[in-house]
Amino acid sequence: MENNNSIDTSTLINVELDGINSMDVCDLVDAYICYAEHADGTPLTNEELEAVSDDHDSMYSLVIDYIH
Numbered sequence: 868m869e870n871n872n873s874i875d876t877s878t879l880i881n882v883e884l885d886g887i888n889s890m891d892v893c894d895l896v897d898a899y900i901c902y903a904e905h906a907d908g909t910p911l912t913n914e915e916l917e918a919v920s921d922d923h924d925s926m927y928s929l930v931i932d933y934i935h
Contacts, residue, residue, distance in 0.1 A: 874915060882902070883901050884929065902916070
């Protein structure tokens, strides 16, 4: 499994998030990445999706970008 520190989330494309609950807008604890691609168009593996989703700082940034 690739370490989430080696995935530069700023280069991910076609990011799809799920679990965003408007009633939980301060924490967004249920949000997760259900699909994303590396800059070259290669889809992230399930392990990579999980690793990025588990990185709370990266997830928060992705969610904020996604909803704005």
